Amino acid sequence: MDIIAGLATVLGDPVLLAWVLLASVVGxxxxxxPGLTASxxxxxxxxxxxxxxxxxALAFLYVIGKSGRYGGSIAAILFNTPGTAAxxxxxxxxxxxxxxxxxxxxxxxxxxxxxxxxxxxxxxLIAGVAWIAAIALRLGPPELFAVYFAAFVVIGSxxxxxxxxxxxxAALGILVAMVGLDPISATERFxxxxxxxxxxxxxxxxxxxxxVLGEVFSQLETRQNQPALAAASPGxxxxxxxxxxEYKPCIPHVVRSSFIGAFIGxxxxxGSAIAAFVAYxxxxxxxxxxxxxxxxxxxxxxxxxxxxxxxxxxxxxPLLTLGIPGSTIGAILIGVFxxxxxxxxxxxxxxxRDLIFALFACGLIGIAMYGVIGYFGxxxxxxxITRIPAQVLYPVIFLTAFVAAYTSRGNxxxxxxxxxxxxxxxxxxxxxxxxAAFIISFVLAGGAEEAFRQSLLLSDTGLMIFVTRPIALxxxxxxxxxxxxxxxxxxxxRHASVQGSV
Amino acid sequence: MTxxxxxxxxxxAVGTALILTGIGATAASLSIGLDxxxxxxxxxxxxxxxxxxxxxxxxxxxxxxxxxRLDRSHLAAIAGLLALSVAYVWTISAxxxxxxxxxxAPLALLLFGVxxxxxxxxxxxxxxxxxxxxxxxxxxxxxxxxxxxxxxDLIGGY
Numbered sequence: 001m002d003i004i005a006g007l008a009t010v011l012g013d014p015v016l017l018a019w020v021l022l023a024s025v026v027g028x029x030x031x032x033x034p035g036l037t038a039s040x041x042x043x044x045x046x047x048x049x050x051x052x053x054x055x056x057a058l059a060f061l062y063v064i065g066k067s068g069r070y071g072g073s074i075a076a077i078l079f080n081t082p083g084t085a086a087x088x089x090x091x092x093x094x095x096x097x098x099x100x101x102x103x104x105x106x107x108x109x110x111x112x113x114x115x116x117x118x119x120x121x122x123x124x125l126i127a128g129v130a131w132i133a134a135i136a137l138r139l140g141p142p143e144l145f146a147v148y149f150a151a152f153v154v155i156g157s158x159x160x161x162x163x164x165x166x167x168x169x170a171a172l173g174i175l176v177a178m179v180g181l182d183p184i185s186a187t188e189r190f191x192x193x194x195x196x197x198x199x200x201x202x203x204x205x206x207x208x209x210x211x212v213l214g215e216v217f218s219q220l221e222t223r224q225n226q227p228a229l230a231a232a233s234p235g236x237x238x239x240x241x242x243x244x245x246e247y248k249p250c251i252p253h254v255v256r257s258s259f260i261g262a263f264i265g266x267x268x269x270x271g272s273a274i275a276a277f278v279a280y281x282x283x284x285x286x287x288x289x290x291x292x293x294x295x296x297x298x299x300x301x302x303x304x305x306x307x308x309x310x311x312x313x314x315x316x317x318p319l320l321t322l323g324i325p326g327s328t329i330g331a332i333l334i335g336v337f338x339x340x341x342x343x344x345x346x347x348x349x350x351x352x353r354d355l356i357f358a359l360f361a362c363g364l365i366g367i368a369m370y371g372v373i374g375y376f377g378x379x380x381x382x383x384x385i386t387r388i389p390a391q392v393l394y395p396v397i398f399l400t401a402f403v404a405a406y407t408s409r410g411n412x413x414x415x416x417x418x419x420x421x422x423x424x425x426x427x428x429x430x431x432x433x434x435x436a437a438f439i440i441s442f443v444l445a446g447g448a449e450e451a452f453r454q455s456l457l458l459s460d461t462g463l464m465i466f467v468t469r470p471i472a473l474x475x476x477x478x479x480x481x482x483x484x485x486x487x488x489x490x491x492x493x494r495h496a497s498v499q500g501s502v
Numbered sequence: 503m504t505x506x507x508x509x510x511x512x513x514x515a516v517g518t519a520l521i522l523t524g525i526g527a528t529a530a531s532l533s534i535g536l537d538x539x540x541x542x543x544x545x546x547x548x549x550x551x552x553x554x555x556x557x558x559x560x561x562x563x564x565x566x567x568x569x570x571r572l573d574r575s576h577l578a579a580i581a582g583l584l585a586l587s588v589a590y591v592w593t594i595s596a597x598x599x600x601x602x603x604x605x606x607a608p609l610a611l612l613l614f615g616v617x618x619x620x621x622x623x624x625x626x627x628x629x630x631x632x633x634x635x636x637x638x639x640x641x642x643x644x645x646x647x648x649x650x651x652x653x654x655d656l657i658g659g660y
Contacts, residue, residue: 051641164565168520168558174551175527182544185537189548190530213587220583220613221576395610395625398583399603402590403633407643412595419587426580430572431516449547456543 002353003126006361009354010059019056020362023063024369028378030064031071032385033393034081035222038068039328040215043207044400046335047407054340058359061336063366065329066118066312069272070370071381073110073305078103078382086272086308089280093293093300100296107378108242109298110305113254115371117306120258121265121313122367126360129349133321136346141454142465144322146475148448151324153479154267155440157486158274161432169434173441174448176201183446184453196413203335204408205418206442210435211328212401213418214425219394221426250302253283257303261310266317271327271436272308279307313363320356321346323447328436331443513566520559527552583613598648599638603630 010016030041042061049057072087077094090110097106139147156170157163179190180200191197257279264275283303284293293300315326316333323345325331337344342352349356374381405418428435459465466472531548586609593602607629608622616622638645645654 048641164558164562165516168555168562171551171554171558172523174547175555178548178551182534185535185544187535187537187544189534189544190527192530217580217583220579391614391616392611395607395614395616396629398610399607399629399633402587402594402606403599403637406594406646407637407641410644410646412591412646415591415594416588419584419591422587423584431511445547452546453543 002130002357003360003364005354006357006359007364009358010361010365016056016059016362017365019052019060020063020366021369023060024067024366024373027064027067028071028074028370028374028381029384031068031084031087032074032381033388034075034079035215035219036393036397037084037211037215038065038071039332040211040397041068042329042332043204043211044397044404046204046207046332047404049336050339050407054336054342055355055358055362057336057340058333058355059362059366061329061333062316062359062363063370066309066363066366067370067374069309069312070111070114070118070305070374072308073114073301074107074374074378074382075385077106077110077301078379079385084272086276086311087304088273089276089304089308090301092280093295093297096294096296097298097301102296103382104379105242105246106296106298106301107382108375109247109250109301111371111374111378112242112247113250113257113302113305114309114374115367116254117258117261117308117310118312118367119364120255120306121262121310122360122363123313124262125313125316126357129317129320129356132317133346133349136321139322139346139471140469141451141458142469142472143475145448145451145455146466146472146479147322147324148444148451150475150479150482151318151444152441152448154482155437156434157483163483163487163490165432166434166437169428169437170441173438174445176206176438177442177445178449183450201417201442202409202414203338203443205405205414206421207332207335207439208401208405208408209418209421209423210425210428210439212397212404213422214429214435216394216398216401217422217426218429219390221430246298247302249288250299253279253287253299253303254306256286257283257305257307258310261307262314264307265311265314265326267326271315272311275311276304276308280304313360320344320348325440325443328439331436331440334443511572513562517559517561517563517566520555520562522559524552524554524556524559527555579613583610586610586613594646594648596648596650598652598654599645600630600634600653601648601651603633 010020026041026045027038030036031038042064045061045064049060052060069084069086072082072084073090073094076082076087076091077098080091080095080098082088082091094106094110097103152170152174153167156167158166175190177200179197181187181198182189188198260279260282261272261275264278265272280293280300280303283299284290287293287297287299289297311327315330318324318326319330319333323334325334334344342348342355401418401422402415405415406412408414425435427433428438455465456462461468466476528549531545531552534545534548536545537543586606590602590606593605604626607625611622611625634645637643647654
């Protein structure tokens with residue numbers, strides 16, 4: 001019933017609906033611009049939302065995240081360049097279809113599949129999140145620390161190319177979060193006598209630096225080697241209609257991939273790119289004609305698109321119930337909650353239940369909006385993207401990053417932090433470090449430290465408290481197990497590639 | 503859909519940097535003051551993260567035999583953008599937002615390959631104007647004023 005009340009709240013507020021509509025369009029465009037991710041757009045727009053009410057602010061950024069994931073498919077299909085990492089799998093069949101003159105048909109399949117996947121994820125979130133929160137309320141500090149530990153290890157080791165550099169990114173994020181005054185004893189840590197550092201490093205300029213300015217640095221490097229975008233030919237209009245008979249074989253793939261995406265979304269750090277590739281691999285394995293996949297199969301678009309959008313809703317579950325962001329977008333949304341004085345975690349469903357279900361309602365309406373706009377207007381968005389000159393776009397993003405970083409606290413020190421983080425973000429991308437693990441660990445470090453120190457105060461046996469409590473032990477083992485499995489898998493792949501090259 | 507892992511770039515340099523950062527951070531962590539009861543509470547997490555970096559640096563260095571060369575072809579452009587970024591913030595603090603942005607906007611466009619003189623001139627006027635109107639007038643953010651000189655003083659506030 002909460003969601004019905006949430007829908008009534010949203011549908012009765014035209015201004016809120018206008019924000020959701022704007023977010024649907026902005027997200028789609030941002031997602032469709034190769035190199036510019038929804039995370040970057042959200043980080044850049046975050047300071048604007050300081051001046052909004054909590055619900056429109058959260059809804060605006062949440063829906064940008066959703067439609068941004070979908071928008072990536074437009075660039076993947078039209079330009080053979082994924083707008084986001086999550087749409088790289090869509091490119092495998094989307095671009096061959098576009099080259100056959102069926103770009104609009106491919107985009108319609110992507111739109112319908114994204115909408116079904118996203119709706120599935122959102123409904124699962126709505127149905128399950130309060131239940132997870134009720135369980136989370138029973139967790140004590142040792143269990144919470146073990147959950148944080150598992151999140152650090154999984155986020156650091158599972159995403160990215162290098163386990164060592166991923167874990168190092170997480171450790172660096174923790175170290176940067178320690179700068180400032182210790183929240184319990186007020187002891188200075190890593191301040192090196194600087195007054196500015198006693199307040200700690202602020203999340204907003206750090207995120208803008210890593211995700212926005214870092215991307216501008218990367219684009220300056222890569223754009224010098226890349227030709228301008230050229231859209232595939234629209235082809236014969238009669239080839240671009242989508243019939244029920246054509247879409248029907250996609251449905252089993254869409255249903256399966258939606259659940260794959262939803263499951264992966266609940267696990268912190270894995271994200272939509274992994275979901276899309278897992279769903280694509282699973283779909284191809286079960287396909288009636290696997291040979292057609294990669295040559296323009298409609299099912300090859302439907303599977304990854306359903307999966308990458310199904311991640312969106314469930315990735316909010318660990319954020320809202322435990323305060324653990326499952327994705328970079330989740331980490332950014334934490335900033336919005338904190339700025340508006342809303343404490344996230346299991347108690348959120350006691351203190352701000354109406355707000356959360358209204359946010360979910362905005363998510364549902366946003367899905368419907370980007371679905372309709374995408375079905376009828378994706379080709380137009382594609383043509384619009386080709387008209388945006390990258391030479392102008394990235395300098396504008398560069399200038400916006402500075403003013404956005406300043407706006408967060410009205411402090412030029414934050415702008416210096418943003419510049420340092422931007423350069424670090426570029427270096428991390430270049431050296432296969434993991435910027436997402438860095439930011440998520442930065443966000444988690446405070447809560448993890450608090451849980452750890454509270455646990456030690458509760459304990460008569462010191463660190464043994466973490467292994468004598470079954471749930472805490474289980475989460476510690478999940479973290480260690482995920483790390484071991486990842487290392488073994490990479491070692492096996494490396495061994496296979498060495499043998500293959502001999 | 504598995505991707506064959508390729509060696510990470512510049513493993514030796516990264517390993518060494520992680521070790522040095524780990525050593526420095528460990529030393530800094532050990533200098534964090536104890537609480538009133540002489541407990542290490544505030545040191546636990548910084549020490550754990552520092553020690554992790556040290557260990558990960560050693561592991562990275564041991565794997566450096568499979569080093570991959572780093573592409574350094576565009577480092578000059580990156581250095582240029584970094585210098586522009588630092589100079590832009592310093593100029594804001596000295597001359598205020600309007601003058602700094604009027605200078606930074608055409609330079610950023612130049613770095614990204616815009617060569618039209620008219621375009622660069624337009625950017626140096628339109629960019630400060632647009633950002634000023636949106637953020638400092640529209641949103642009501644207090645603008646960063648220049649220590650030495652600020653155009654806002656001349657044109658009559660904001």
